[in-house]
Amino acid sequence: xxxxxxxxxxxxxxxxxxxxxxxxxxxxxxxxxxxxxxxxxxxxxxxxxxxxxxxxxxxxxxxxxxxxxxxxxxxxxxxxxxxxxxxxxxxxxxxxxxxxxxxxxxxxxxxxxxxxxxxxxxxxxxxxxxxxxxxxxxxxxxxxxxxxxx
Numbered sequence: 001x002x003x004x005x006x007x008x009x010x011x012x013x014x015x016x017x018x019x020x021x022x023x024x025x026x027x028x029x030x031x032x033x034x035x036x037x038x039x040x041x042x043x044x045x046x047x048x049x050x051x052x053x054x055x056x057x058x059x060x061x062x063x064x065x066x067x068x069x070x071x072x073x074x075x076x077x078x079x080x081x082x083x084x085x086x087x088x089x090x091x092x093x094x095x096x097x098x099x100x101x102x103x104x105x106x107x108x109x110x111x112x113x114x115x116x117x118x119x120x121x122x123x124x125x126x127x128x129x130x131x132x133x134x135x136x137x138x139x140x141x142x143x144x145x146x147x148x149x150x
Contacts, residue, residue: 043107044068046121050128051103054144061132065102072106084109087127089134103131 037045051066072085086109090102105127114120126140129147133140140147 039111040068040070040107043111043120043124046124047105047128049121050125053125054128054132058132058136058143060136063100064132064135065100066128067102067104068107069104070106071108086110086113086123087131089131091135101135103128103135105131 047066047068051061051064055061072088085106087103087105090099090104092099092101105124110123110127111120114123125144126147129140129144133143136143
C-alpha cells in the first residue's frame with residue numbers, strides 16, 4: 001500500500017474551507033442595514049435628527065454647530081459636584097469673529113442613563129432642547145412644546 005503525502009494542516013484547512021467556493025463572502029450585512037451601524041454612528045444620527053427637528057422651528061440654529069464627544073473633559077467643577085453633564089453649550093466670543101456657538105452632547109453618560117434605544121433617543125432630544133433653550137434664553141418648553149413628554 002502506498003502512502004500519499006498529506007499537506008501541512010494550514011494548507012489542508014484552507015483548501016477544505018474554500019473547496020466549493022464557500023467561505024468568507026464579505027460582510028454579514030450590506031452597509032445600509034442597521035446591523036452595520038456602530039453605536040457611535042447611531043448616536044451621531046440621534047443628535048443630528050434632534051438638531052434638524054429643532055432647526056425647522058428655529059432657523060437661527062443653522063449657525064450652531066452640534067457635536068458629540070464620548071465623555072466630558074475633566075474640570076474642577078466636575079470633581080466637586082459629582083454630577084456628570086449630558087451636554088454643554090459653548091458660546092462664541094462676543095466679537096463674533098471666533099468659532100461659532102457649539103452644542104456638545106456627551107455619548108457615554110447618555111448611554112449609561114438610557115436603558116433602551118427609544119429612551120436614548122428621547123434623552124438625546126431633551127439634552128439638545130435644554131442646550132438650545134440656554135442658547136436662546138428661553139425655557140425648554142418654549143423651544144419644543146413636546147419637551148418633557150414621554
